[in-house]
Amino acid sequence: MPQKVLIHHNVSTRSLLDQLSIQTRIFKIIVIGDSNVGKTCLTFRFTGGSFPDKTEATIGVDFREKAVEIEGETIKVQVWDTAGQERFRKSMVEHYYRNVHAVVFVYDVTKMASFRNLQTWIEECNGHRVSASVPRVLVGNKCDLVDQIQVPSNTALKFADAHNMLLFETSAKDPRESQNVDSIFMALACRLKAQKSLLYRDVQRENGKVQLTQETETKSNCPC
Ligand SMILES: Nc1nc2c(ncn2[C@@H]2O[C@H](COP(=O)(O)OP(=O)(O)OP(=O)(O)O)[C@@H](O)[C@H]2O)c(=O)[nH]1
Numbered sequence: 001m002p003q004k005v006l007i008h009h010n011v012s013t014r015s016l017l018d019q020l021s022i023q024t025r026i027f028k029i030i031v032i033g034d035s036n037v038g039k040t041c042l043t044f045r046f047t048g049g050s051f052p053d054k055t056e057a058t059i060g061v062d063f064r065e066k067a068v069e070i071e072g073e074t075i076k077v078q079v080w081d082t083a084g085q086e087r088f089r090k091s092m093v094e095h096y097y098r099n100v101h102a103v104v105f106v107y108d109v110t111k112m113a114s115f116r117n118l119q120t121w122i123e124e125c126n127g128h129r130v131s132a133s134v135p136r137v138l139v140g141n142k143c144d145l146v147d148q149i150q151v152p153s154n155t156a157l158k159f160a161d162a163h164n165m166l167l168f169e170t171s172a173k174d175p176r177e178s179q180n181v182d183s184i185f186m187a188l189a190c191r192l193k194a195q196k197s198l199l200y201r202d203v204q205r206e207n208g209k210v211q212l213t214q215e216t217e218t219k220s221n222c223p224c
């Protein structure tokens with residue numbers, strides 16, 4: 001008798017877990033740009049809430065995740081912090097762009113070369129057949145270095161407009177800017193939620209396998 005109770009309990013626990021995983025939506029956001037612009041620091045600021053004491057050049061990719069709540073729904077934002085150095089990224093590039101939901105292009109406001117190179121990063125992104133409906137944003141980082149700014153805001157704004165991107169000028173280092181860093185990812189998550197272009201955890205009951213599938217896109221009505 002107690003055994004029967006146990007079996008019944010297992011079944012209901014499993015279906016509850018299935019339901020929970022179906023409801024977990026994951027947004028894959030990749031962060032792209034030259035080496036040293038601060039991609040790791042920005043992703044760390046968003047997911048960990050602080051500025052890392054020390055960073056090393058990213059090799060391949062580092063994943064960071066943060067659960068956010070939007071209109072009562074908990075969503076997992078999966079941030080792919082990519083390597084800026086060619087030698088540390090070449091074997092991974094296909095993986096960066098596969099099933100991506102949004103792209104964050106980063107430049108360093110104190111380094112004009114990192115701004116000019118954005119064109120190359122955009123071309124790489126387009127070359128990997130990332131759909132035009134995948135939201136993209138532009139981030140000028142290191143705004144705390146006010147005396148060293150080389151990229152004027154209006155130049156960056158024109159570029160962002162021409163490429164249909166929102167522009168965020170911010171600093172991963174300055175704690176007063178942390179809300180601004182959060183708003184980069186939150187604006188994207190908000191837009192993706194509205195778009196319904198999501199990774200669903202689609203529970204395939206066949207053979208008890210769990211697979212990830214991508215839903216078809218619908219038109220966005222997000223205000224951001
Ligand atoms: N002043 C200032 N320094 C920053 C800021 N963000 C990052 N840095 C510094 O810039 C350097 C590079 O930062 P990372 O985040 O490692 O750069 P990355 O873009 O991830 O570089 P790769 O991994 O090689 O592609 C580090 O010394 C950071 O401390 C910022 O907002 N302000």
Ligand SMILES: [Mg+2]
Nearest residue numbers: 039040057058
């Ligand atoms: Mg890095």
